[in-house]
Amino acid sequence: MKRLATMAALASIVTASACGGAGQVDGAGPGGIFTTIDGSKQINASAPINPFNPVGSVFAGYNGMELAWPKNDPTDPNVFYPAIARSWTETPDQSQVVIHLQPNARWSDGRPVTSEDVKVSIGLAYTQGGTAYALDPAAAGAAADVRIVDPATVEITQGANKSSMFLSNLLSTVVVPAHVYGRLLPGNFWQTLKVAQYSSGPAADRARASITGLADKVIAFAPKQDVSAGPFVLERVNPGAALLKRNPYFYNNKVIGPDKVKVLNYTGNEQIWNYLISGQLDNAPFTSVPAAVMDRIRQVSGSGVISGYSPVVTSLAFNQAHKPYDNVHVRRALAYLIDRRQVTRIASPEGGTPAVTTSGIHARAAKAWLGGGFDALNPYRLDPAKAAAELKAAGMTRRGGRWALPDGKPWKVEIHVPASFSDWVSAAKSITSQLGDHGIDASVVTTADYTLYLSELAQGKYDIGFWLIGLGPSPYNIYQRIYGQANGWQLFGGRLKHVAPGTEGNWMGGPQTVQAGGARVDPGQLTGDLNFASPARQKQIIGTLAEVTNQQLPVVQLWDYVNTQFVNTSRYTGFPPNDSEALRLSSGVWMQLGMIRKRQA
Amino acid sequence: MTVTVLPEVAGTSRATLRRNFWRGVWRVLRRKPSRMAGVGIVALFALMGAFGPLLYPANLPRDDNALYAPPSLAHPFGTDFEGTDVLALVVTGARYVLLTGLATAFITVALGTAIGLFAGFRRGRWDTALMRLTDLNLAIPGLPLLLVLSTVWKFTSPLEMGLVLGLLGWGGVARAVRSQTLSLRERGFIEAARGLGLPTRHIVGRELLPSMAPYIAMNMLIAVTGAVYAQVGLFFLGVLPFEANNWGVMLNLAVFSGGALTTPAALPYLLAPLLAILLLTLGIVLIVDAMDEIFNPRLREE
Numbered sequence: 001m002k003r004l005a006t007m008a009a010l011a012s013i014v015t016a017s018a019c020g021g022a023g024q025v026d027g028a029g030p031g032g033i034f035t036t037i038d039g040s041k042q043i044n045a046s047a048p049i050n051p052f053n054p055v056g057s058v059f060a061g062y063n064g065m066e067l068a069w070p071k072n073d074p075t076d077p078n079v080f081y082p083a084i085a086r087s088w089t090e091t092p093d094q095s096q097v098v099i100h101l102q103p104n105a106r107w108s109d110g111r112p113v114t115s116e117d118v119k120v121s122i123g124l125a126y127t128q129g130g131t132a133y134a135l136d137p138a139a140a141g142a143a144a145d146v147r148i149v150d151p152a153t154v155e156i157t158q159g160a161n162k163s164s165m166f167l168s169n170l171l172s173t174v175v176v177p178a179h180v181y182g183r184l185l186p187g188n189f190w191q192t193l194k195v196a197q198y199s200s201g202p203a204a205d206r207a208r209a210s211i212t213g214l215a216d217k218v219i220a221f222a223p224k225q226d227v228s229a230g231p232f233v234l235e236r237v238n239p240g241a242a243l244l245k246r247n248p249y250f251y252n253n254k255v256i257g258p259d260k261v262k263v264l265n266y267t268g269n270e271q272i273w274n275y276l277i278s279g280q281l282d283n284a285p286f287t288s289v290p291a292a293v294m295d296r297i298r299q300v301s302g303s304g305v306i307s308g309y310s311p312v313v314t315s316l317a318f319n320q321a322h323k324p325y326d327n328v329h330v331r332r333a334l335a336y337l338i339d340r341r342q343v344t345r346i347a348s349p350e351g352g353t354p355a356v357t358t359s360g361i362h363a364r365a366a367k368a369w370l371g372g373g374f375d376a377l378n379p380y381r382l383d384p385a386k387a388a389a390e391l392k393a394a395g396m397t398r399r400g401g402r403w404a405l406p407d408g409k410p411w412k413v414e415i416h417v418p419a420s421f422s423d424w425v426s427a428a429k430s431i432t433s434q435l436g437d438h439g440i441d442a443s444v445v446t447t448a449d450y451t452l453y454l455s456e457l458a459q460g461k462y463d464i465g466f467w468l469i470g471l472g473p474s475p476y477n478i479y480q481r482i483y484g485q486a487n488g489w490q491l492f493g494g495r496l497k498h499v500a501p502g503t504e505g506n507w508m509g510g511p512q513t514v515q516a517g518g519a520r521v522d523p524g525q526l527t528g529d530l531n532f533a534s535p536a537r538q539k540q541i542i543g544t545l546a547e548v549t550n551q552q553l554p555v556v557q558l559w560d561y562v563n564t565q566f567v568n569t570s571r572y573t574g575f576p577p578n579d580s581e582a583l584r585l586s587s588g589v590w591m592q593l594g595m596i597r598k599r600q601a
Numbered sequence: 602m603t604v605t606v607l608p609e610v611a612g613t614s615r616a617t618l619r620r621n622f623w624r625g626v627w628r629v630l631r632r633k634p635s636r637m638a639g640v641g642i643v644a645l646f647a648l649m650g651a652f653g654p655l656l657y658p659a660n661l662p663r664d665d666n667a668l669y670a671p672p673s674l675a676h677p678f679g680t681d682f683e684g685t686d687v688l689a690l691v692v693t694g695a696r697y698v699l700l701t702g703l704a705t706a707f708i709t710v711a712l713g714t715a716i717g718l719f720a721g722f723r724r725g726r727w728d729t730a731l732m733r734l735t736d737l738n739l740a741i742p743g744l745p746l747l748l749v750l751s752t753v754w755k756f757t758s759p760l761e762m763g764l765v766l767g768l769l770g771w772g773g774v775a776r777a778v779r780s781q782t783l784s785l786r787e788r789g790f791i792e793a794a795r796g797l798g799l800p801t802r803h804i805v806g807r808e809l810l811p812s813m814a815p816y817i818a819m820n821m822l823i824a825v826t827g828a829v830y831a832q833v834g835l836f837f838l839g840v841l842p843f844e845a846n847n848w849g850v851m852l853n854l855a856v857f858s859g860g861a862l863t864t865p866a867a868l869p870y871l872l873a874p875l876l877a878i879l880l881l882t883l884g885i886v887l888i889v890d891a892m893d894e895i896f897n898p899r900l901r902e903e
Contacts, residue, residue: 270856273863290859292669292866342665346683419839422858426682429845433683436660446843448752 031246031598032571034258036587037272039285043265045239048222051174052128057237061588062244062261063108063228067099067118068171069589071581072309072563074365077168077474081582081593084113084175084229090167094158097170101152106249107177108226108233113251115148117229120178122146122156123185126193127214132169135196135208140491140531141166144197159197163531164538165474177227184218231256231591240265255594257572276300276566283575283587284566286310288423291349302570308583310563311472313355313362314348314424315555316415316431317486321501321509322463324405329394331553334413335380336387337438338431344559347427352559360482360549361542362470362560369475369542377550384438402439413442416462418453424466427558458486460507469555475538476530479523479545482554488512489524496528508554516548523548573599629894639887646881650699653692661685661693661846669859669866679869682858685845687873694846695877697759698829704763705770705828710821712767713774714813718805720775721782732779738772743831751840762841766828774820781813815896819889826882833878848874 044055051058058064068080068088086102105113122143125133134142141163147155158166186192189211196207226234231253232244242263246256264280266272269288275281276297289297297303316338318325325331340354357379359366366374388398395406405411413435417424425446432442445462447453457465469481483489488498488506501509513520526541533541549555563583567575574597575590576582582590590596630636664670664684672679678687720731747765756762785791786809794804835841836849839857844850851874859867 268857270860270862273860277863290864290867292864293860296864346668417843419843419853422854425843426854426858429843430683433660433663433685444843444845445755446839446841448748448840452752 029259031257031259033243033260033262034282034572034587034591034596035262035264035280036283037264037266037275037281037285038586039287042267043237043239043242043263045237048220049226049234050219050221050223051176052124052218053220057226057234057242058228059242059244059261059263059586059588061230061586061590061592062232062263063226063230063234063247065175065228065230066171067173067175069582069585069592070168070172072311072584073473073581074309074311074362075368075473075475077165077472077477079581080168080171081585081589083589083592084118085171088167088171094162094164094166096158097156097167098149099154099156099170101154102251103152104251105229106251108228108247108249109177110249111177111179112151113175113229114151114178115154116151116182117175117178118154118173119146119148120182120185121173121175123189123193124176124181124218125173127211127218129212129215130169131163132166132173135193135211136492141169142197143170163476164533165476165531168474175229177229180223180227181218181221184214184221186214231588232261235260252592252594256591257574257597258591261588273297276303276568279303279568279570281566282568282572285586286351286561286563286565288348289350289564294350297566300568302568304567304569304575306565306567306575306578306580306583308563308565308579309362309364310561310584311362311365311470311478312468312561313470314352314427314558314561315358315467315469316558317465317467317469317508317555318553319460319463319465319507319509320511320554321460321507324394324396324411325463326509327394328552329390330396331556332380333387333390333394333396334435335553335556336383336390337435337440338556338558339382339434340558342434343427343430346430347423348559348561350562351423351564352561354559355557358550358553358555358557359546360469360555360557361478361546362472364560365470365472365478366546369539370546373543373546377546380553380556387438398439402441410441413440414445414463415442416445416447416453416457416465418450418466419446419448420450421466428466457507458505460502460509462507467555469557470560474530475542476527479527479530479542482508482549483510483523483527483545487524487554489527491528491531496525498522498524510552510554514548514552516544516551521548569599571599572596626891626895629891632894633891635887636891639884639891642880642884643888646695646699646877646884649692649695651696653695657689657693661689669870671866672869678873681845681851681870682854682867687851687870690846690851691848691873691877694844694848694851694874697844697846698832698848698881699825700759701763701766701832702825702828704760705766705831706821706824708764708767709770709774709824709828710817712771713820714778714810714817716771717775717778717780718782718809718813721779722786722801722805722809724783728779731775735772735775735779738769739776741769743769744834747831747835748838748840751835755842757842762832763828766831767824770824770827774817774824777820778813778817781816782809785809785812815892818896819892822885822889822892826885829878829881833874848877 038059041055047053047055047057049058050056051064065084067085068083071079071081073079084101084105085099088097088099090097101113107113131141132143140161142159143156144159145157149155156170192207192210196204196211228247231247231250233247235243235245244261246259264275272284272287273293276284277300279300318331320326344352344354356363357377359377391403397404403411415428415432417428428444432444435442447456470478471481472478485505487508487510490497490499498512499506513522521544523545526545530538530541565583574595576595582593587596630640667680667684668682670676670680676686681687716731720728791804791808794808833849836847837852839853852871855861855867855871859870861867861871
């Protein structure tokens with residue numbers, strides 16, 4: 001403990017010194033130095049300045065640019081703020097997208113940003129894989145052809161298996177300079193890509209292997225210096241912080257307030273809390289914060305919190321291949337015994353709202369998708385009497401105040417969570433305590449780290465585990481968390497198949513078809529259909545899936561996350577308001593959108 | 602006559618020796634109040650381990666409206682994240698910690714002593730082989746190995762935890778016991794025993810072992826503290842299974858979930874298990890101090 005405290009204190013001192021040093025030595029202009037953290041990664045000073053490297057010193061919105069930045073819309077995944085792409089058009093059948101680049105976009109070395117840069121970036125994206133850049137032309141939503149129309153216009157054609165996510169995936173493409181990264185693609189890359197996409201047999205296999213074989217080379221590539229099309233360019237990076245200076249060639253330079261940006265490193269949430277309490281950060285993205293720490297942060301001069309929609313939901317997921325969780329009455333009973341309000345209060349008082357019900361969707365998106373249908377869902381309010389009735393219906397018996405399995409054996413509920421997720425650990429403990437109050441022996445079992453947790457979960461080792469759902473805004477993405485690979489449905493090459501529980505990552509083990517509204521439906525098939533269904537049909541499907549989820553309870557929805565952004569207005573103002581569509585983007589993007597100005601004395 | 606009387610004489614003298622020994626112990630303990638305090642502390646923890654869980658219901662009561670409540674008469678160390686009395690958590694959590702400590706100490710000392718005695722007494726090839734094994738044991742990086750083991754082994758029982766910690770920790774004891782054995786085996790009383798043709802078992806069990814008993818006993822107590830630190834540390838790192846009343850888990854949750862190093866709200870939740878560890882260590886160290894005097898003639902004469 002002492003060591004931790006000392007390290008945190010030392011880190012603060014080092015950082016404070018670095019801040020002071022940067023302010024004086026680097027001679028930031030009147031715009032000053034904006035201080036923040038990157039919520040998606042920690043700083044690795046030895047990592048290359050390369051956006052394809054997961055720990056590379058490229059920070060989205062600052063010196064890392066995408067074609068466009070996604071808006072935080074609860075239902076529509078295809079709404080974006082312009083970035084390198086000034087505008088775009090899509091054919092009604094979503095088969096073709098034409099992207100028009102910013103006419104004044106330039107790299108930090110003064111060269112213009114052209115269609116060639118976009119094409120090279122797409123080529124590099126193919127080496128890394130991904131939905132829009134799958135090498136199998138049968139994969140849904142894959143780009144099949146890239147054509148340069150003119151230096152500022154690119155046309156991209158979708159493959160035969162269409163996905164409503166094509167535009168969204170395409171616009172999320174990271175753009176890098178062709179004159180720096182172009183050499184990573186062999187001269188015959190595009191011919192090889194055609195063979196990989198349109199041929200079959202050994203030649204196609206060789207072509208695919210050749211392209212995916214470039215992945216490591218692309219990730220390891222280390223440009224000598226940063227060449228950025230964003231508002232900032234990397235000046236230097238050390239283990240404590242990265243310092244970025246203004247890119248004078250940024251296409252919308254006049255709206256950028258700060259002269260420099262300092263991205264501080266952190267090793268855990270506690271360090272971010274300390275940064276916030278000491279007033280060092282002008283902005284910090286969502287960080288899990290205990291109530292007492294939040295109170296301390298609020299007391300800091302200029303400190304404020306912006307909150308808004310976050311399409312993430314925490315749930316308790318069942319392995320229906322394991323008894324007694326194959327019985328819907330048991331799942332319902334557990335839902336009736338969990339006081340979600342209390343669980344949220346304990347686990348995520350600042351970053352979550354108790355789930356109104358279980359629909360598989362964040363309540364805000366659910367209301368938008370379902371309208372009045374949302375209120376018709378069973379809310380599963382705390383009700384021990386109903387829980388007891390459900391358990392009796394499942395054949396469970398109560399002996400000596402404890403519930404036992406139908407065969408008389410003791411019922412031991414084990415809830416699994418990764419040890420590093422302290423909010424989940426607290427929530428799981430609260431749930432086990434609540435179940436204990438109602439005669440169910442329950443315990444929390446932690447797994448050392450998240451990767452191992454996911455691996456053991458996929459192997460079907462757990463009866464019940466915590467699971468993130470509702471990852472919108474794309475309706476397919478929302479429901480594939482429940483009726484996707486984890487539950488046996490695999491969508492590949494436009495074909496959907498269902499695998500048996502306990503195989504190929506099917507750990508939820510739900511039935512392939514269920515009764516809903518008087519008919520049997522295949523929830524996995526419906527989820528797959530969300531990829532290419534019309535908006536009206538999507539709404540209909542979501543209504544059915546919400547109803548199925550509410551009745552069958554493959555998961556119990558616990559709390560909906562709230563995106564909580566920390567800001568300090570002592571040095572800068574003009575942050576986005578609550579519920580802004582830009583809230584989940586970095587403050588670098590906010591600057592690009594004309595927000596964040598230096599506070600006037 | 603001789604046959605019937607001698608055992609009685611021997612038995613009487615052993616009883617007298619025992620009585621004198623315990624009188625000596627009592628005298629040594631009384632000489633410094635801190636030693637009495639040490640015995641008191643360890644006895645308190647032993648009672649907590651044995652009877653602590655019986656003082657509370659199986660599901661500890663919670664106050665939903667008193668999350669991270671400050672210390673009060675009702676909750677001397679406040680409450681945790683779900684309103685459970687922190688003192689109750691410390692008391693009920695003592696059993697796992699102590700059982701692990703005892704299991705570790707027993708395995709460490711049993712293995713270390715057996716291997717050290719055998720190697721030192723036999724010397725030659727056995728000594729070489731066993732000491733290489735000991736070197737291997739000493740070279741094992743304990744913490745990284747435990748971190749890896751925790752991914753495949755859940756350590757749900759304190760005995761499992763103690764077994765692993767014991768198997769990792771016997772090397773030092775084996776080395777020290779071997780050194781002592783090598784020294785003692787050249788002493789006159791061992792040579793006399795050998796000259797009398799007494800069996801090896803007798804020489805090792807009755808002659809060598811009692812001479813090293815104080816040293817072994819002190820090692821055993823110190824092994825308990827080492828085991829407490831090791832397992833609490835592993836629980837703190839979050840690599841071992843969750844038990845709300847485990848002291849290491851309490852420390853973990855106080856820091857990472859309650860922000861105890863950032864705000865005072867969760868500080869009692871952090872300090873209570875720390876205080877328990879500190880007290881337990883202190884008690885053991887004070888007893889070791891007393892044992893040192895009991896078994897060390899030079900200190901006794903001072």
